[in-house]
Amino acid sequence: MRIENNVVIDKVSKDLIILRYNDTSTKYFEALWEIPEGVTYNAYLLIDDDTAILFDTWKKGLENDFLNALSSIIDIRDLDYVVIHHMEPDHSGSIKTLYERNPGITFIGHPMTSKLMRNLYGISPKFRAVKDNEILSTKNYQLVFIHAPWLHWPETMFTYIPPQIKALMTCDVFGAYTIPKSVFIDELSDEYISSMRKYFANIIGFYKDNVIKNLDKVLAVTKGSIEIIAPAHGAVIKGNLVNKAINLYREFALKTPVNRKIVIAYSSMYGFVDGIMSHVAHVLGDGGFNVSIYKFTDKERASIGDLIGEANNALGIVLGVSTYDTEPFPLMDYIINLLIKKLKGGKPVLLITDYGWGGDVVLRHVKTRLEKAGFTVIDAISVNGIPTKEDLDKIDIALQSLKQALTQ
């Protein structure tokens, strides 16, 4: 393995090389998700006899680093094909520069890809649009291009490389936010699973209905014979971890509850909601639930990316929403929108709102939105400032109902 200036070059298997960039400077992935843990961009290069095929590149802005890394392995003029699994610029960022250096390259992708190349990079290189399951044969390999639409763009596709390597390249799917110490992981640790789940929920969550469909299709095409999963973010997965990763992805897509997890998310401007939620967390923790708290106060602002990731496989969610300008506190409004968009319901929710003046308009507004999106609102309680004894009794009854709903 070679590591230099955030660049990792290593062999994945015979004839297949990874070119990885460890991105420690992007603070917000997609200009949206907090990633203090960093992220990698993984491109792969297959050199089979006299055929050289590159799979994806790195993020836009890293063109020079990418070309330097690639040139340290191969003369770019010898590159025959560039396979584009997905046109989002964290993977396609160097295609224009590659084309300028070697106009003879044939780019390979989903039929929609050529239009995106024109629209995003202003180029129209030699392009082979591949049908679903179309094969490209090299001397020793038979590359199968598998359309995997909406994971997470319509033009997404995977490449399967039998017979010797049996690697499946999956672009964003099976990716993770993390900078692994080595190219492969030895185990799917809880920490690594959290990184995968966060990536899934943030990036692919909206399209989760397509995950099972595409996984089943890929398993049929490959006859389940996959020895390596090579994603475009995070670690390469091999051996007996492959099936575990596939099962995990089903768990993510189905939002299967794990670890008796309850996510509590709330805003508190002056401590009123904070006090209520401390009580809620205490009661649920004592009830044997594994509580994760995400708070938005004058002292701290939790990671919304982590929140969405954990909520995806939580048993239930408790939301505490303060009132701001007669509406839900803006950050909670945003979080509720993301929960609706990425999770699409299917979780029990306990909702508690707090207001200073006015009435319970926020409560009704948020409750309606959640129910319309398919969440089950176990109870919705509106508190006016400091909770009264009556409010606290109502909250305790609601917590009993939540615990009952979660243990059924």
Ligand code: FEO
């Ligand atoms: Fe990692 Fe959808 O790009």
